[in-house]
Amino acid sequence: MRSHRWFTPWLLVAPAVVWVVVFALWPFLNTVGLSFTDARPLSPGAFVGLDNYRRMADDDLFGYALTTSLVYVVVCVPLLTVLPLLLALLVEKTLPGITFFRTTFYFPVIASVVVVALIWTWLFDSRGVVNQALEWLGVIDSPFPFLVDRWGLLFVAILLTVWKGLGYYMVVYLAALGNVGRELHEAAMLDGAGAVRRFRSVTIPGVRTAMLLISVLVAVAAMRVFTELEVLSNGTGGPGGQSLSLVMLIRQVGQGLNGDIGYASTLSVALFLLTLVPLGAIAFMNRERKTSGAAA
Amino acid sequence: MTTTDLAPSTQSPATPPGRRPQQAGRRRHREPLYRRKGSGDFTKPSLPGLVTRYGLLAFVTVIVVGPLVWQLSTSFKGPLDDIYSFPPAIVPTDPTAENYVRVTDFIPVYRYAWHSLLVSVATVLSNVVLSVFAGYALGAMRFRGKIVVMGVLLSTMLLPGEVTVTSNFLTIRNLGLADSLVGVYLPGAIGAMNVLLIATACRMIPHEVLDAAIVDGATTWQRIRHIVWPNVKGMASVVAIFAFIGAWDDFLWPLIVLNDPSKYTLTVGMAYLNGNFQADPRLIAAGTMIALVPIVVLFSSLQRFFFRGVAEGAVKG
Known part of the structure; x- marks a missing residue:
């Protein structure tokens, strides 16, 4: 049934569309365009061709940022795909007080990364609890300077990301586990399958889609990391900027009245292309699976 | 060992078979x-x-x-x-409790919290209202060009916000909103994701109900107010919680927009306190609690909606 004037729906969607165009689509196209110029905040700049891209290829800082992203993805994806699943299995059953545990496990997710990073700064300080514990255990003789060491910073930041992400992906897994029928588990039990066997043959296939989705989400989020490293390194990006992330580099290059908007845009385009890689990988894997399934 | 194993099995036949747990009134038999x-x-x-x-x-x-x-x-x-x-x-x-007062010697932390609150509340209001409008049109109305609108909204889901911050800052500066809370608020005033969530909820409203309202002569506004809103309230509360937490916790964008320390939001202010003063860890701890406690209270009281939202949003979106 049609009862509205032709423009009513357009009036209703107008704010959303205008916002998306002004604050997402246009800036994206603008970024791509600016990446071929030497624009500054107060001058539109001139077309410089691929200069910025050539500069990026030779930029040590970009190399560091790329390494950071790569390490982040490689470490975070397996950890945040597996650990939240185990956590979800732990809180899946309806037991007294289980809501309390679910809610509690979600607290890190809602906390601001800045807040958590400040707590972490304090934990991993040279006089902090972690160093004291390690010394007490006899692992180290003198405090390890986590926060002024390239890999130390990355380690602490990744730990923070994993700690903070557990609860979020746990909830996603809980939803997926709800779709795995109890009957399958019971049938497997009657057939004498142990807990490990049931995990492998019933649970994993049941949450396979969620696992793929989560690994992509984690990979994309890992490439966008900013706040953890920014706060933990106090904005420096570690010794010589070796622990910079791509987003930190984008901000450093583009900020201020004399910021290099052109080059910052080039780095932004690189970030965008990198976040497409996991999505492409999943699309590719799905196609592979379909074709191999058809052959079999 | 054997006695503990035997104890339950000897107990269960001892309960009289005729007496059902429900009949025992308040003394329910606990499984x-x-x-x-x-x-x-x-x-x-x-x-x-x-x-x-x-x-x-x-x-x-x-x-x-x-x-x-x-x-x-x-x-x-x-x-x-x-x-x-x-x-x-x-x-x-x-x-x-002195630390909660002394922290203001370094940064005006309560004013920063007020700034964060202003931005967060404004973000919640505009997101809820405008997503319901757009979500209703996309979920329950038929009109030419709907596919294009959906395409535009969906395409931005693949676009990380970090990619566009540099360019967005130029826009905000050209609007004369650099270094202002309005500038912090503006780009997040409506999220494509929120519109799509509400649109999904609107698709669940039975067509007959909306058609009946049209027959009865209800205007678009009356339909939104009396039919759409009650039906999407649950999803709207999810949108509201997400929008609040997102705005309250945001760091990168306010950090780029705000220059003047008197205008900082709480997250930027806390990083500033940590980076620029040799502040006592007790004061930083007090500051982090000021940032953390409101959101923990909010979340704990609304967690029912929250879990549903995360599950629905992540699996379907």
Whole structure:
């Protein structure tokens, strides 16, 4: 049934569309365009061709940022795909007080990364609890300077990301586990399958889609990391900027009245292309699976 | 060993067969949480399994809450407390609330919290209202060009916000909103994701109900107010919670927009406090608690909606 004037729906969607165009689509196209110029905040700049891209290829800082992203993805994806699943299995059953545990496990997710990073700064300080514990255990003789060491910073930041992400992906897994029928588990039990066997043959296939989705989400989020490293390194990006992330580099290059908007845009385009890689990988894997399934 | 194993099985036949648990009034027969010997209910864990489960739950709780609780305790520690003691002391020996006042010697933390609150509340209001409008049109109305609109909204879901910050800052500056809270608020005023969530909820409204309202002569506004809103309230509360937390916790964008320390939001202000003063860790702890407590309270009171939203949003979106 049609009862509205032709423009009513357009009036209703107008704010959303205008916002998306002004604050997402246009800036994206603008970024791509600016990446071929030497624009500054107060001058539109001139077309410089691929200069910025050539500069990026030779930029040590970009190399560091790329390494950071790569390490982040490689470490975070397996950890945040597996650990939240185990956590979800732990809180899946309806037991007294289980809501309390679910809610509690979600607290890190809602906390601001800045807040958590400040707590972490304090934990991993040279006089902090972690160093004291390690010394007490006899692992180290003198405090390890986590926060002024390239890999130390990355380690602490990744730990923070994993700690903070557990609860979020746990909830996603809980939803997926709800779709795995109890009957399958019971049938497997009657057939004498142990807990490990049931995990492998019933649970994993049941949450396979969620696992793929989560690994992509984690990979994309890992490439966008900013706040953890920014706060933990106090904005420096570690010794010589070796622990910079791509987003930190984008901000450093583009900020201020004399910021290099052109080059910052080039780095932004690189970030965008990198976040497409996991999505492409999943699309590719799905196609592979379909074709191999058809052959079999 | 054998006696404990036998005890339950000798007990169960002892209960009179005729007396049903429901008839016993308030004294309901409680099912044990664990599987007893000989029980066919495979879905229940055995007693050792149950103990292990609670043990693991407690272990994870300590890992998750430990740092937050420790920070809370540090924020109440007085100058006589050794904050570097090991093992760390959770209960302050010289408790004081002084840190929550002294932190303002360095940064106007309560004004920053007020700024964060303003931005967050504005973000919640505009997101809820405008997403309901757009979601209704996209979910329950038919019109030419709908596919294009959906395409535009969906395409931005693949676009990380970090990619466009540089360019967005130019836009905000050209609008004359650099270094202002309006500039912080503006780009987040409506999220494509929120519109799509509400549109999904609107698709669930039966067509007959909306058609009946049209026959009765209800205007678009009346339909939104009296039919759409009651139906999408649940999803709208999810949108509201997400929008609030997102705005309250945001760091990168306010950091780029705001220059003047008197205009900072809470997250930017906290990073500023940490980076620019050799501040006492007790003060930083107090500051982090000011940032953390409101959102924990908000979340705890609304967690029912929240879990549903995360599950629906992540799996479908």
